[in-house]
Amino acid sequence: MAQFIYNPNANQESEDAFSGVLEIHVHHARNIHNICIYNNQEVYAKFAFTYDPDGTLSTRIIEGGGKNPDFNEDLIMKIRQADAVLK
Secondary structure (H helix, E strand, C coil): CEEEEECCCCCCCCCCCCCEEEEEEEEECCCCCCCCCCCCCCECCEEEECCEEEEEEECCCECCCCCCCEEEEEEEEEECCCCCCEC
């Protein structure tokens, strides 16, 4: 689940300027291909906007998460472009 919150006080000239905030709740993942032969893999989810692919935000690592990890984690990302696309 994701929710966008608009920032009406955005000042585009500032380096810290942002259009809004995207709140993401990562529930779980299902049927991930397990690349570890002997153990359950350690997994995490990673998010980025297409306008800044190097500026990623990740969940915590789930030790032994295997194919069906439960994250139940909230993430917050600042949006600096109104036409942002999440990947």
